[in-house]
Amino acid sequence: MTWRITIQPSGHCFEADAKSDILAAGLRQGLNLRHGCANGSCGECKARLIAGQVIQGKHQDFRFSEQEKADGYFLMCRYLATSDLIVETGESDQPDLIPKQHIIAKINRIDHLQNDVIQLTIRTPRSQGLQFLAGQSIALRFNDVPSRYLPIANCPCNNTLLRFHVRRQAGDAFNDLIFHQLRRGDAVKLYGPSGDFVLDEESGQPLLMVAWETGFAPIASLIDHAIDKNPERIIYLYWLSQSRQGHYLLNYCDAWRDALDHFQYQAIRLPNDQMKTYQDALGWIIEQRQPCCDCEIYLTSPVAEQQSVRRLLHDSSIPAKQIHITPVEN
Numbered sequence: 001m002t003w004r005i006t007i008q009p010s011g012h013c014f015e016a017d018a019k020s021d022i023l024a025a026g027l028r029q030g031l032n033l034r035h036g037c038a039n040g041s042c043g044e045c046k047a048r049l050i051a052g053q054v055i056q057g058k059h060q061d062f063r064f065s066e067q068e069k070a071d072g073y074f075l076m077c078r079y080l081a082t083s084d085l086i087v088e089t090g091e092s093d094q095p096d097l098i099p100k101q102h103i104i105a106k107i108n109r110i111d112h113l114q115n116d117v118i119q120l121t122i123r124t125p126r127s128q129g130l131q132f133l134a135g136q137s138i139a140l141r142f143n144d145v146p147s148r149y150l151p152i153a154n155c156p157c158n159n160t161l162l163r164f165h166v167r168r169q170a171g172d173a174f175n176d177l178i179f180h181q182l183r184r185g186d187a188v189k190l191y192g193p194s195g196d197f198v199l200d201e202e203s204g205q206p207l208l209m210v211a212w213e214t215g216f217a218p219i220a221s222l223i224d225h226a227i228d229k230n231p232e233r234i235i236y237l238y239w240l241s242q243s244r245q246g247h248y249l250l251n252y253c254d255a256w257r258d259a260l261d262h263f264q265y266q267a268i269r270l271p272n273d274q275m276k277t278y279q280d281a282l283g284w285i286i287e288q289r290q291p292c293c294d295c296e297i298y299l300t301s302p303v304a305e306q307q308s309v310r311r312l313l314h315d316s317s318i319p320a321k322q323i324h325i326t327p328v329e330n
């Protein structure tokens with residue numbers, strides 16, 4: 001049995017079954033519900049019940065005042081729905097509404113996707129999932145090595161297992177540690193999140209995504225989040241790479257294509273006969289997807305090309321508010 005939960009004032013809706021707490025169900029379905037500890041301690045997921053019935057599923061330490069109880073306040077991370085609900089609560093769908101967090105986490109997996117690309121999976125404590133928006137980055141700090149901001153590759157629906165893509169770079173201490181010293185179970189300090197390369201939550205326009213090298217990570221996070229919110233949304237993905245080993249997670253793109261009716265992707269190796277540079281490829285993509293002015297465009301681009309990319313998009317008459325760019329190293 002599932003129940004329909006309507007959030008006020010946003011009007012966003014999601015389904016909750018009889019086993020999931022309301023917070024977990026909402027996060028899984030792509031809502032950015034305000035929360036913190038997810039274990040009934042902090043009170044951040046406080047909500048007011050306007051209509052319907054809930055029951056408490058797990059113990060909570062957080063205490064409401066008598067007035068709050070009388071007004072129908074409850075914790076979404078501790079309660080289950082037993083009917084359709086209308087609930088008043090906040091959503092953190094803007095980067096500046098997400099609190100900065102310090103979390104001590106552990107390395108859960110180190111997967112060598114290719115000789116020169118590692119996918120790092122980091123597990124936070126169960127009671128301290130990271131609150132972030134799809135597309136954002138977080139600083140990773142290991143003892144003795146300066147911290148590094150890396151884009152998170154998964155969507156916020158799983159906020160305790162965080163994935164990152166790292167490409168080998170000679171002469172970089174952080175990179176050396178990841179490729180040669182890091183072991184499963186090692187501790188890592190997380191600080192953040194940061195960045196405004198996030199989905200426009202109000203727009204339902206087609207998404208045109210252009211990923212450059214390991215800039216596939218934040219693009220994958222955005223795509224997974226967009227699918228959670230609306231699996232019918234039209235998504236075009238172009239992934240550009242000049243690596244000799246080619247694209248490192250095409251099976252992930254294949255899975256999207258196989259599961260979704262409105263997802264198309266193309267992996268482009270550079271240079272090729274038609275295009276030499278990122279800019280050539282972007283010009284070609286814009287031509288292919290004309291008219292692009294009805295798309296929300298998300299690009300990860302080489303650091304040195306950000307300005308020229310903006311000019312190219314501007315010259316193509318794409319409204320500035322529909323253009324989202326973030327640079328990536330490689």
Ligand code: FES
Binds near residue numbers: 036038039042045046
């Ligand atoms: S998220 Fe902390 S009490 Fe619910």
